[in-house]
Amino acid sequence: MTHWLVLPILLPAMLAALLVLVARYHLTIQRVFSVAGSLTLLGLALGLFWQASDGTVSLYLLGNWSAPFGIVLVADRLSTLMVLLTCVLALPVLLYAIGSGWDARGQHFHPLFQFQLMGILGAFLTGDAFNLFVFFEVLLIASYGLMIHAGGQKRLRAGTQYVLYNLLGSTLFLFALGMLYAETGTLNMADLAVRVATLDAADGAGIRVAAVLLLMVFAVKAAILPLHFWLPASYSEAPAPVAALFAIMTKVGAYCIIRMFTLVFPPDLEITQGLFGLWLIPAALLTVALGMAGVLGARDVGRLVAFSVIGSMGMLLSAVAVFTPAGVTAALYYALHSTFATAALFLLVDVIRSRRGDAGGGFDVAPPMMGGALVAGMFFVAAIGMTGLPPLSGFIGKLLILDAARSSDLMWWSWGIILVGSLVAIVGFARAGSVVFWKAHQPVEGTPEEMAEPEPQPASVLPMVSTGGLLALLVAITVGAGPITRVLSDTSEQLFNPESYIAVVLTTPGKVIKDYHGEDDHGADSHGDDGSHGSDAVDPAATKKDH
Amino acid sequence: MELLVATAIGTLTAAGIYMILRLRTFPVIIGTSLLSYAVNVFLFASGRLALNAPPVLRDGVEVYTDPLPQALVLTAIVISFGMTAVIVMIAVGSYLSSDDDMVNDPDADADQTKEGAA
Numbered sequence: 001m002t003h004w005l006v007l008p009i010l011l012p013a014m015l016a017a018l019l020v021l022v023a024r025y026h027l028t029i030q031r032v033f034s035v036a037g038s039l040t041l042l043g044l045a046l047g048l049f050w051q052a053s054d055g056t057v058s059l060y061l062l063g064n065w066s067a068p069f070g071i072v073l074v075a076d077r078l079s080t081l082m083v084l085l086t087c088v089l090a091l092p093v094l095l096y097a098i099g100s101g102w103d104a105r106g107q108h109f110h111p112l113f114q115f116q117l118m119g120i121l122g123a124f125l126t127g128d129a130f131n132l133f134v135f136f137e138v139l140l141i142a143s144y145g146l147m148i149h150a151g152g153q154k155r156l157r158a159g160t161q162y163v164l165y166n167l168l169g170s171t172l173f174l175f176a177l178g179m180l181y182a183e184t185g186t187l188n189m190a191d192l193a194v195r196v197a198t199l200d201a202a203d204g205a206g207i208r209v210a211a212v213l214l215l216m217v218f219a220v221k222a223a224i225l226p227l228h229f230w231l232p233a234s235y236s237e238a239p240a241p242v243a244a245l246f247a248i249m250t251k252v253g254a255y256c257i258i259r260m261f262t263l264v265f266p267p268d269l270e271i272t273q274g275l276f277g278l279w280l281i282p283a284a285l286l287t288v289a290l291g292m293a294g295v296l297g298a299r300d301v302g303r304l305v306a307f308s309v310i311g312s313m314g315m316l317l318s319a320v321a322v323f324t325p326a327g328v329t330a331a332l333y334y335a336l337h338s339t340f341a342t343a344a345l346f347l348l349v350d351v352i353r354s355r356r357g358d359a360g361g362g363f364d365v366a367p368p369m370m371g372g373a374l375v376a377g378m379f380f381v382a383a384i385g386m387t388g389l390p391p392l393s394g395f396i397g398k399l400l401i402l403d404a405a406r407s408s409d410l411m412w413w414s415w416g417i418i419l420v421g422s423l424v425a426i427v428g429f430a431r432a433g434s435v436v437f438w439k440a441h442q443p444v445e446g447t448p449e450e451m452a453e454p455e456p457q458p459a460s461v462l463p464m465v466s467t468g469g470l471l472a473l474l475v476a477i478t479v480g481a482g483p484i485t486r487v488l489s490d491t492s493e494q495l496f497n498p499e500s501y502i503a504v505v506l507t508t509p510g511k512v513i514k515d516y517h518g519e520d521d522h523g524a525d526s527h528g529d530d531g532s533h534g535s536d537a538v539d540p541a542a543t544k545k546d547h
Numbered sequence: 548m549e550l551l552v553a554t555a556i557g558t559l560t561a562a563g564i565y566m567i568l569r570l571r572t573f574p575v576i577i578g579t580s581l582l583s584y585a586v587n588v589f590l591f592a593s594g595r596l597a598l599n600a601p602p603v604l605r606d607g608v609e610v611y612t613d614p615l616p617q618a619l620v621l622t623a624i625v626i627s628f629g630m631t632a633v634i635v636m637i638a639v640g641s642y643l644s645s646d647d648d649m650v651n652d653p654d655a656d657a658d659q660t661k662e663g664a665a
Contacts, residue, residue: 130619137626144633148640156641160572161650163634167579168567170630174586174623181616182593233652 004051005060005073008044008083008121011037016114024108031098034110038091041117045080045087052080053487055494057504059127066510068191074127076501077491078332082124082255085336086248088473089343090117092466096347097241099462100354105150105239112149115142116245123252127505129180129187132256133173136221140166143249146242147234158237165230169220176213183207190505192264193498196271204271211265211272215280218260221253223313224280225287231310232294236302240350243302244343244470250313251335258320258328262495263502267323280321281410285417287314292421295428301352301361304432305345308386308425312338315418319401322408328492330400333485336477337393341385344470348379351463352436363435371464376437378467383429385474388422393478398422400485552592559585572638572648576631583627590620 015037023029051058052075060073075083094113096102103109119139126132144166148159181187183206184195199207216227223231231250235243265272291311298304316338319331349361352375359366369375381392388394398418405414477484494500559581566578594613602614642648 130622134622134626137630141630141633144637148637151640151644153641153644156637156644157652159637160634160641161652163630163637164567164572164575164579164650167627167630167634168582170626171579171582171586174583174590177619178586178590178593178616181590181619182595 002058003060004044004048005058005075005125006062008041008048008087009073009118009125011041011044012114012118012121016111016118019111019114020108027104030110031103034094034113035091035098037114038087038094038117041121042087042091045084048075049080049084051075052077055490055500057494057501059504059508061508061510064510067505067508068186068188070510071131072127072188072505073125074190074501074505075125077487077494078255078259079124081332081488081491082251083121085251085339086117086120086124089248089339089470090245092469092473093241093244093343093347095466095469096244096463097239099460099466100240100350102150102239102241102350108145109149112142112145113245115139116146118142120248120252124255127189129189129192129260130177133170133177136173136252137170139249139252140170143242143246146245147238149239149242155237155239158233162230162234165220169217172213172220173217176210176217179206179210179213183210188505189259189263190498190502193266193502194506196264196269199271201270207271211261211275214260215257215275218253218256219283222250222257222317223253223287223310224317225283225290225314228287228290228310232303232306235306235309235346236300240346240353243306243346243349247309247339247342247346250309251339254313254316254320254331254335257317258331258495261323262328263498266496266498276321276323277409281318281408281414284314284316284318284321285410285413287311288318288417288421290314292424292428295425296431298428298432299363301349301363301432301436302346304428305342305349305386308345308429309338309342311421311425312342312386315398315401315421318414318418319404322404324404324407325489325492325496326400326407327404328495329485329489330397330404332488332491333393333400333477333481334397336484337385337397337474340470340473340477341382341394344378344382344467344474345386347463347467347470348375348382351375351467352379356436363432365435365439372437374464376433378464378471379433379437381471381474383433385471387425387429389426391478393474393481396478396481548596548598552588552596556585556589556592559588570649570651572642572650575650576634576638579634580627580631583623583631587620587623587627590616590623592616 015033019030019033023033055077057074057076061067062071062073064070097109097113116139119135119142122135123132123139126135144159144163147162148155177187180192183199184192186192186195196207220227235246238246261267261276267276288311291307291309291314294307294310295304298307312334316331316334319327319334321327352369353361355369355371355375356366385392385394388398402415402418405411408414563578563581563585566574566581569575569578594616597610597612600610600612601608602612602617604611638648
């Protein structure tokens with residue numbers, strides 16, 4: 001057993017603690033360490049991705065306790081892909097934060113950023129449902145700090161809503177885990193998969209409630225329709241680099257839905273029939289409609305992008321909810337695309353806000369900004385990506401999603417809503433772009449002196465470079481769409497054949513709980529529990545045989 | 548015993564949901580605390596209720612209670628405690644900066660209509 005697998009979690013955790021304790025008053029040292037840490041993480045993620053790319057599932061037993069008893073980290077194709085995506089996103093976002101000076105506007109930006117990365121990477125790597133909850137909390141508590149970074153009345157108000165909403169989400173998650181444990185007696189995902197498959201569908205009410213609760217929790221994270229209220233305010237009020245990093249947070253929800261509902265509650269499981277076709281696809285499609293309507297109705301660039309995030313999550317989940325390999329492949333490609341597009345857009349929103357002075361991101365006519373042509377060009381590219389026009393990756397992602405939707409009963413609804421929604425989004429983005437960039441050159445009422453003297457801006461190469469880097473990544477996944485979709489279809493194939501995952505988790509030997517031998521031999525074999533969880537003590541090999 | 552625990556969880560949950568539907572931050576935070584108490588008891592009960600039974604292996608004992616939910620509850624308590632502290636601090640910050648402890652979005656239109664009505 002190598003220790004590679006735990007490093008993406010340990011490294012940011014240690015680095016964050018070090019930054020708080022040693023370098024709290026030295027911004028330069030924090031910046032250097034933070035960038036170095038992110039680069040190392042990127043290297044680790046590449047290594048893990050390469051290791052998993054031939055289909056091996058690697059396992060890390062924490063404390064070397066064997067599977068259902070100890071906590072495990074599992075790296076299969078999906079986990080390592082998401083880890084890689086996070087690390088690739090983190091670097092330009094961090095550089096933007098440094099270049100634009102956001103990290104100097106409040107305390108502890110870099111430690112919180114590292115803790116956030118730790119939570120996200122942990123959530124992707126863990127193979128234990130309760131551990132998933134813990135990593136959710138780690139990423140959430142770091143995100144609370146990042147969300148209200150630099151303070152301000154509106155941001156604090158939005159932060160309060162965001163924290164309250166997520167506290168309720170966490171409570172729901174605990175209820176779901178309690179139900180799961182009460183019904184199955186385990187919380188290890190692979191072990192859950194084995195035991196849920198053996199449950200009798202006739203009295204599966206409890207497990208059905210658990211499945212629905214879990215779906216709701218992840219839908220809160222992924223901002224699916226009735227549970228999306230937290231997103232627009234918090235994403236548009238959060239500091240730009242934070243909002244850009246949050247682009248991966250909605251994907252954590254999507255990842256958990258894919259993971260749980262291919263592994264523990266696979267699509268052909270009788271107990272959870274109808275959950276997706278009946279509920280998730282319509283909810284996802286309504287989310288698309290709502291997001292795109294929000295794009296059209298927004299009166300501020302930040303809100304516009306936030307609603308486009310909701311729309312893109314709806315599209316992503318409408319592809320996931322079909323639960324075919326093609327659907328998951330499409331969803332994963334779209335997840336890569338929308339993460340980069342969203343992050344680039346949020347960074348551009350910040351550039352626009354800071355360069356327009358008092359007008360901020362609102363759709364009012366303001367004097368032309370400095371370097372407006374470059375910003376406008378970048379906004380144009382990012383908007384093309386986000387709305388899914390050719391030639392960028394959004395178009396390919398949308399094609400894959402539409403293609404995957406053909407196997408669904410709701411195909412015509414999917415096609416209609418996604419295509420009309422895209423048109424609406426194009427109109428919304430076109431309106432935003434023309435007000436912010438083109439109308440700036442029209443004569444504005446006001447004193448000419450004010451207009452002639454735009455505020456001097458500090459030279460800012462790094463922010464534009466990092467934003468450009470994200471756009472370059474969009475172009476890269478467009479150009480490499482062929483090989484990427486091949487990797488992704490291998491990924492979804494592995495997801496729909498979880499036998500190897502389960503086998504690796506449950507048969508890898510570690511320390512096991514030996515039969516208890518007291519001082520005298522009388523109590524030796526009398527242990528056991530109250531009978532309801534009798535199979536707890538079954539050794540992994542036997543469980544495997546049952547399966 | 549089961550009835551008592553179930554009723555307690557139900558009452559706590561109902562009270563918590565009622566409180567989180569209020570408009571001011573303080574009752575909402577009380578509501579989330581009540582909900583977290585409810586979920587703690589619920590988690591505890593998810594390992595089945597066994598009276599006077601030890602959770603760890605011991606000589607001459609036939610009946611054990613499930614130790615895992617106890618560990619889970621402990622984790623959940625610590626986390627919800629920390630989260631409550633964070634939300635209290637953020638809510639206080641929000642209150643001090645805006646002189647108003649409402650949870651909803653400060654909406655310019657709504658303020659105008661309120662003034663118009665008054």
